[in-house]
Amino acid sequence: MEYQLVHSKRKTIAICVNRDGSVTVRAPMRAAQSMIDRFVREKQEWITEKSTQMAANAAVRKNFDVTAGSTLSLLGQDYPVVQGESVTFTGSRFTIPNEDFETLKPKLIALYKILAQQIIPERTAHFSKQTALSPNNVRIGSANTYWGCCSGKNNLNFSYKLIMAEPEVIDYVIVHELSHTVEHNHSARFWKLVQGILPDYKERRAKLRLLEKKLQKQGWS
Secondary structure, three states: OOOEEEEEOOOOOEEEEOOOOOEEEEEEOOOOHHHHHHHHHHOHHHHHHHHHHHHHHHHHHHHOOOOOOOEEEEOOEEEEEEEOOOOEEOOOOEEEOOOOHHHHHHHHHHHHHHHHHHHHHHHHHHHHHHHOOOOOEEEEEOOOOOOEEEOOOOEEEEEHHHHHOOHHHHHHHHHHHHHOOOOOOOOHHHHHHHHHHOOOHHHHHHHHHHHHHHHHOOOOO
């Protein structure tokens, strides 16, 4: 099996299957090549399965497109896409000009940010008032690696992609990040706080993971 080997000041060998299906192995500086190869062989079944999956997802992303006749998600619903003069959302459909996806993508992201700004800060304020958990600031950004995050200064940042989720899922992410304003960790106390606000948070989190898998197969990141 082909893989890229990276030596670093680490104590153990780790295998990473990249988004394109390629494999990177990270190993301690003095690890023998024979030991690395043996470790890779022992993990070969898992690597092959994961690599095949990632390569298939990469192929889907490469072919992903948004054209008239497509659908785009908003608040958990899929709305039809029709051709128009600009990128807009009318309340019942998205309109887009006749452009390739790479040209449309930043315009669609800008629209999603506007729509997210209309809803997410308001929902955050609602739960902040309800729970007395107060952030210093709420911002909508373009993060690809998280749905939301809480800084050490209790500034909340949410990815524009969150607006694609169902309202109850959006609320879960908001409550999750608000809870980090008092528990900057994922300890038992943190999850007890989340559960006290949203007793069904696990079901909401499961829906979020389904959306994550859907978007991973598309070209948003």
